[in-house]
Amino acid sequence: MITKRIIPCLDVRDGRVVKGTNFLGLRDVSNPVDLARLYSESGADELVFYDITASAEGRALFTDILREVASTIFIPLTVGGGINTVEDFDRVLKCGADKVSVNSGAIRNPQLIEEAAHRYGDQCVVLSVDAKRVAGRYHVFAKGGREDTGMDAIEWIRSGVARGAGEIVLNSIDTDGVKQGFDLEMLAAVCAVVQVPVIASGGAGCIQHFIDLFQTLPQVDAGLAASIFHYGEVEIRDLKQQLAKNDIVARLV
């Protein structure tokens, strides 16, 4: 049976990995290539790289790093951040990315999902959504979680899948950085409306949170986290072993 995936996420700015708490207070962690290799060796099933650089120099540095990672680490790589056009897809796919994650770019131009899915296949297009509770509904936030679009997250995700998104990353702003566990309620609402893989993001603080995630919501395919892996609070190897002990199908290395 297919295994539950564990995915470390690396936010990269100016060639370095950073991680914020509630998207603020960026702090430098490590060299992205070294960190990627370490994660791959300890059993990460996939890696996500977010380019949070604004400058052209930073962008070039990012694609250099991506190329280096893709030529030495042979697990699926997803790239996001600053993906606004099909040309952006092309740029990162040529550097070895397997999937491309769209967020604000798709909010501005939902057609981007269709165009990219048509050209590269649904499996290549990941719709990443930052969502937060607002007045009893889930709202989509743009620009790294800073701007409330007023859009209903469940509707947005449903329409994104209809347009060809092959996978959903749901990042709950309410639980992100708080380390009290994934947002099971929000995830359940998303899983109820889509048939594509759903990746849970935001809130993991310990191994038990991943066990709770997969036991409570077996429809969720993967758990994504950043800081707990970067700071060594959770070792991926231990996490995988604990999943297996709890009868959750995991790839052990």
Added chain:
Amino acid sequence: MIAIIDYGVGNLFSLRSSFAMIGEDVLVSGDAERIRSAERIILPGVGAFEDAAAKLRQTNLDAAVLEAAAAGKPILGICLGMQLLFEKSYEYGEHQGLALLKGSVVDMRKAIPADLKVPHIGWNALHLKRPHPLFRYIQEGDCVYFVHSYYATDCDQSVIATAEYGAELTAAVAAGNVMGCQFHPEKSGPVGLNILRAFCEI
């Protein structure tokens, strides 16, 4: 030397890099003459069967693959490249493949329970059906990375490994010098590299 056939389908960056990683000389080419000089052939592919089969024919590289097969050179089809080795595919219609292997490629939705997601995407365990040189460096139960919605069926004796996903899906095939894997060895970590390494020794 290994030739990776470049017929304009998919991204060959990782495949090229993975052979470099295991220290093998690799040529990525769409030139039949240069492919002819290779000792081993990789037929990659992602996307839709009809489109890929048409591109392979338009570039006349189908002839290069058939010629290499007839000459007894080891050939490895990967993902859609494996599916192209079969007689036909029923992906959006009915399309002819290279017919180097017996069998056809069909929608997995007809074989698996409706509640399972399609495509079959992620890491799944290989069940080795019989010993094969491709498996020299791997073990029963090792996980590899899959992304596909169609699978090969009625493969006669060629199935050498399967993966369980609501049904037993064909994961690797071999008949003489013609081999294929439905999964992506270039995305399957050390297990995948070990399969490519074994292929280079066949």
